[in-house]
Amino acid sequence: MTADEKPAVASTRLRKQGGVALWRQIADGIRQGIREGVLGNGERLPPETDLAERFGVNRHTVRSAIAALVQEGVLRAEQGRGTFIQNKERIVYPISKRTRFSRGIDGQARSTSGRMVDCLTEVASEIVATMLALDPKSPVVKLKSVSLADGLPLSSATSWFDSRRFEGIGKIYEKTGSITASLAHFGVEDYTRRSTTISARHADEIECRLLSLAPGAIVLVTKAINIDASGKPIQFSITRFVADRVELSVSPEEKLEAL
């Protein structure tokens, strides 16, 4: 245990003049290193001078990065002692034929909840009408919500439902905080996922505010269609997951459960 210690924080070489400040690249790097389990909860980060040398930058630059992460709640700095990890594991969110929010992250977080942000009835756009197999310009309910795990925002979702079939679903969701429970209220005993597409991009200002993210954060975007037992689409939703806190897992179907 004398020569070279464990890497602790990966130092992939950084680049200037790319429009992304060095301190932000370093902050992202440290955050990612933590989420990938290089450093565990409560452990001490290497000293600022070490990090500066490792990343090949000035100590002040590292301090800017740390300051940002402290602001985010990822790190905790104590003068004279060091800087420590203040953190949770990245939650694995399974995507399968029977994807459900609360069931999916069950056991990974102490508490989960959904909060309604907005709900209104509107005329279906072309895309929404297609996704829900409705006539063009049918009335639809648009429900925007935020899901939390242990009090931290995990995702923000916008869902569309056939207004004629699910009128007032917003109020039910507001009470229950669960899509599954809300659909059950309208007689949907079971539903399955027909398709999911996944992409990734930077979070915009609204998402940053809604999900408590730092500028430049990444969101995983899923577009999904849920169908009822008869195969009719009942929900089209676009969900934005906080990429730093979530990992999507595409598993084989739960074959037996459907019987």
Add this chain to the structure above:
Amino acid sequence: MTADEKPAVASTRLRKQGGVALWRQIADGIRQGIREGVLGNGERLPPETDLAERFGVNRHTVRSAIAALVQEGVLRAEQGRGTFIQNKERIVYPISKRTRFSRGIDGQARSTSGRMVDCLTEVASEIVATMLALDPKSPVVKLKSVSLADGLPLSSATSWFDSRRFEGIGKIYEKTGSITASLAHFGVEDYTRRSTTISARHADEIECRLLSLAPGAIVLVTKAINIDASGKPIQFSITRFVADRVELSVSPEEKLEAL
């Protein structure tokens, strides 16, 4: 056609002091707008003065953003005429039980190819050994490759194979440019995907170089295990997709084909 025109480019409000330069945020915004189909191929971008007003920044800042996108090949600027979209559709990459690269994006690109970057035999890390169900420290073949569609880099993958079973797979892949063909060479008639996890992060310097990306670009990272007909893991791979050029699609299993 007098009052308000179509939005053309979404102008979600920008933020300073976030460590990400305004011109980069604008570049990302325009690029995303294009990929989401707000503006079609060959169409003209609004004039720089308009964009500057729309984004609430100086014209020079917009010009920096456009310059970056021209460098990337997303836009083409012509003095006196305007700035035009120079673009391809985002390719949909399906992930299912029978995921295969060339088959997946078939029809979406005129040509697809795989190029080997590196191949070496190493001792399995703990993770790789677990994923391939091998004894700890077994010898494994590590194969790094880049996949292209129409000549543009689409993804970069690192795959591990049991060295005892697939010795020399690197040379076969180098010739064929196809994992499926290479596996077939070792008697693997068929294989299926057991699991896939998906996450997203910023590309590091190596990935930027390998995939011709601008700094700050996003990669979709999938970790997947493929198994043979008997259920034994034969390939563990980490693939980094260019988020701007790819959308992952999680579809229901192709039920009948397996019969």
Add this chain to the structure above:
DNA sequence: TATAGATGTCTACACATATAGACAAATAAC
């Protein structure tokens, strides 16, 4: 108590980013 090691604060300077304004050069329409 003294010392080493860690974070916190300050100054000074170089370079990148953003704003502001003016004008040149190419294109299209009249």
Add this chain to the structure above:
DNA sequence: GTTATTTGTCTATATGTGTAGACATCTATA
């Protein structure tokens, strides 16, 4: 040809980012 529109280039200035060094302050330990 003239004009309006649009991209390209230049200067100047203010602010943000990164480097460099010095020193203060807190903590743990000898």
